[in-house]
Amino acid sequence: EPEVTQTPSHQVTQMGQEVILRCVPISNHLYFYWYRQILGQKVEFLVSFYNNEISEKSEIFDDQFSVERPDGSNFTLKIRSTKLEDSAMYFCASIVGLAGGQETQYFGPGTRLLVL
Amino acid sequence: KNEVEQSPQNLTAQEGEFITINCSYSVGISALHWLQQHPGGGIVSLFMLSSGKKKHGRLIATINIQEKHSSLHITASHPRDSAVYICAATYNTDKLIFGTGTRLQVFP
Numbered sequence: 001e002p003e004v005t006q007t008p009s010h011q012v013t014q015m016g017q018e019v020i021l022r023c024v025p026i027s028n029h030l031y032f033y034w035y036r037q038i039l040g041q042k043v044e045f046l047v048s049f050y051n052n053e054i055s056e057k058s059e060i061f062d063d064q065f066s067v068e069r070p071d072g073s074n075f076t077l078k079i080r081s082t083k084l085e086d087s088a089m090y091f092c093a094s095i096v097g098l099a100g101g102q103e104t105q106y107f108g109p110g111t112r113l114l115v116l
Numbered sequence: 117k118n119e120v121e122q123s124p125q126n127l128t129a130q131e132g133e134f135i136t137i138n139c140s141y142s143v144g145i146s147a148l149h150w151l152q153q154h155p156g157g158g159i160v161s162l163f164m165l166s167s168g169k170k171k172h173g174r175l176i177a178t179i180n181i182q183e184k185h186s187s188l189h190i191t192a193s194h195p196r197d198s199a200v201y202i203c204a205a206t207y208n209t210d211k212l213i214f215g216t217g218t219r220l221q222v223f224p
Contacts, residue, residue: 031210043159043202043214056209089157095210102147102166105212107159 002026006092006108013082013115021077021111023092031097032075033105034067036060036088043091049075050097082115089113118142118207122215129222135190137218139203146206148186150177153200153217162188162201193222 005024013019025032034046047057049067066078075094079086092108121140129135141148150162163170163177165186170177174193179186190197203215 033211035212035214037157042216043204043212045211045213048209048211056211091159093212097210102164102206103210104161104164105149105210106161107151109156109158112157 002106004092004094004106004108006090006111008111009109010112011114013113015084015115016081019079019082019113021079021090021092021113023075023077023108024073025075025092025094026106027073029094029096029106031055031095032069033093034077035091035093037091037110038085038088046077046090079113082113084115087113087115118144118205118213120203120205120213120215122203122218124218125216127218127220129193129220131194131222131224133193133222135193135197135220135222137188137201137203137220139186139188139215141184141186141203141205143184144207146208148179149204149206149212150186150188151202151204153202155199159202190220193220195222195224198222 007022032049035043037043047061048055064080068076089110089112091110093105095103123138147166149164152160174191176189198221200217200219202217204212
């Protein structure tokens with residue numbers, strides 16, 4: 001069965017450093033998402049991406065964050081200058097995107113980011 | 117504001133018990149989703165429903181549109197069902213609005 005993959009599974013970085021989290025969505029999917037979950041808190045939406053553009057972003061997704069689909073398979077989340085509060089599990093998800101809000105999302109296994 | 121509320125936050129059960137987790141949401145959803153988060157953190161979609169009831173194995177999800185309420189039931193619970201169960205909603209876009217999750221522990 002097709003699955004969403006994410007790399008790395010864990011990342012430790014120093015405050016102020018740039019990190020890039022990578023995702024490979026399911027191949028025929030058109031909409032991609034990043035969510036994050038701070039330890040002990042609920043999962044929060046960061047950004048959605050369709051047709052090489054951001055379609056929606058949350059208040060969390062400020063200028064320190066960017067997303068890109070650099071080729072036909074990868075979908076990346078970049079944090080330019082990490083802060084301690086960026087420590088979280090980051091999930092990528094994808095959907096085909098044709099069912100108007102009524103579609104199962106497929107999640108990757110997550111990248112656990114720790115900022116020291 | 118679009119919100120999703122879940123109860124209880126924590127639930128313990130003996131193997132074999134019938135389990136119910138509740139979710140309420142604000143008006144205007146496109147669909148209600150139930151997901152399972154494993155101890156390692158991975159998230160798996162269990163159900164997506166906009167009306168009625170769905171069943172998969174020992175799991176049953178129901179939704180009452182008028183009351184803006186959904187329930188996830190687990191029949192004949194087993195220790196391997198131990199996980200966090202999360203209710204989430206989509207409104208006029210496909211982004212998921214998550215509830216806080218219910219941590220279930222089933223003891224043998």
